[in-house]
Amino acid sequence: MFVIRTLAITNDGEILHQLRLEEMDREDIKWFWVDFDRASREETLLLGSIFHFHPLSVEDCLDDFLQRPKLDFYDDYQFIVVHALDHTTLEAEEVDMFISSKHIVTYHKKPLPELDKIWESFNPSSHNIRGPFFVIHSVIDKIVDNFFPLMFKIEDFLNELDDHPSRSTRTNLMEELFDVRGDLNKIRKTLIPMRDLLYRIINSERLSHVKDQKLYFNDIYDHLLKLVEMMETSREFSSDIRDSYISMNSHIMNTVIMTLTVITTIFMPLTFIVGIYGMNFEHMPELEWKYGYFLVLMVMFILGFGMFLYFNKKGWIGKPGKIRVRQYTSKQTRR
Secondary structure (H helix, E strand, C coil), X not given: CCCEEEEEEECCCCXXXXXXXXXCCCCCEEEEEEEEECCCHHHXXXXXXXXCCCHHHHHHHHCCCCCCCEEEECCCXXXXXXXXXXXXXXXXXXXXXXXXXXXXXXXXXXXXXXXXXXXXXXXXXXXXXXXXXXXXXXXXXXXXXXXXHXXXXXXXXXXXXXXXXXXXXXXXXXXXXXHHHHHHHHHHHHHHHHHHHHHHHHHCCCCHHHHHCHHHHHHHHHHHHHHHHHHXXXXXXXXXXXXXXXXXXXXXXXXXXXXXXXXXXXXXXXXXXXXXXXXXXXXXXXXXXXXXXXXXXXXXXXXXXXXXXXXHXXXXXXXXXXXXXXXXXXXXXXX
């Protein structure tokens, strides 16, 4: 478990690991990267005592609540807050970055695999060795790319739900749809501020180093635009599936009610006839006739069957359909 790890690039292009913080101002060091990984409060205070960062930016690191993605300018450095995404909880994870032409200091309260991969990939041939802003680009790029697998999973689920008959009950399907929409809302709260942050970084006149690498940051911004579009499309698609499902259930319910109404209508005249002959009058000629019973049965049968044929010809007797749901799966690994 790392707490504070350091990496320094010398003027000769040599990579030095795990130097002490007090050695970061050596003359032979071109620039350095210090990562605070799940540091304690006392270790976090080193941001102010050793690096002399502004108390407001240090306070943002110490706060327990989540900071919104932002870019703040100070006298000799910039403070950037970005959000990574936990695929298990879909909660945003804050990553704080202090950056200048001489250094980059990252701070995060939870493990960040994207940052670990960049750290482990450092070698003399890596493009990140060219400066802190290349590292910033790599970190943000990895964080943004980590959104794609989840968005593809949600797209796959909604496509499966739309393309194939379902086996779930109506209640389960609606719960699944509302769960997906809840996930999309969580992702939206992270994506939209990240998109706005990248737009500000690209168009800021005070970030001179970004101007030289604008093409790289534009690529991240394009990815965020694509993610936002995928997210909004999935939200609309889930609404369409929900509305279609509700309409289909309403149609089935109307069909069932129509069928029951037809059956009731058929039995109404039959009940009327039975009611007449159930009355206790003495003088009813059909009661004394030898074939009266069979004649009444025949009239009731012809009347009922005739009404059935008529209603069926009019299309008033329907068969309710079945509602089925496919289980949540993911097949896409593309980007």
